[in-house]
Amino acid sequence: MDTYVCGRCGYVAFNQVPAVCPVCGAKKEVFKLDINAIKNPQDPNNLNELEKKHIPVIDIRKECGLVDTGCVDANIKVGRVLHVMEEKHFIMYIDIYLDDNFLARYHMRADKVNPVLGIHLKVSSGKLLALENCNLHGRWLAEAQI
Template identity: 35%
Template sequence: MSEPGLFCQINTAATGPAETVKKHVPVITLPEKVKAGEPFTVTIKVGEAPHVMENGHFIQFIDLYCGHIYLSRVDFTAVMTKPDISFSIVLQHEGSRTLRAFSRCNLHGIWEGTREVNVMT
């Protein structure tokens, strides 16, 4: 059953119910430091615990942003896909940057996970 309150906000590890958080907050894996202008791999997995991918309950998409700049989206279908993805991205400007991943569950709304990366010259 859908939880209507979760659809009224962007949910995070701090705002969502503990059991729901474990299966919905995107977990971002990437190198701690990267070189400006060079590609690196960012892996996003939805939840610390596996999320079901059934017809009535599944992750619909993952979006990736650097701060507020949109980078990419991957859409998923129920049953035939797994909400884990790897992106190859390039960041041009040095300094500390925040990567933000958003996942949307058809029953539990939108969830955000973040991770800092240091971009070096």
């Protein structure tokens, strides 16, 4: 899968460049093809310590306590070993995609939040992607089926 990166905000588009960046509004000319934009584990069945701290974990809950019907909860944690949130090393944001389409970016402050996110989706199926960006170790991706 080809990945294109916005030169202004770092948003990653899959397979094709959007007319404008859905995060920052930059024009398509600022996007560059970067097939290494997202890091991959060396062995998905045997993650090393760095990979355990960076690859998000997605937990889908079909019953939501906040909205009566039609809501699916997705809890996202970076990672299976919780990533640090310190001034010099932290998760800057998590981008959420549904069926490869951008949904939202969640910015994170190192001093106030854990690298954990709960979102409520009004869909009953689809492929959810969570892409996190560590200021030192780059972008890592997780996928879950709703």
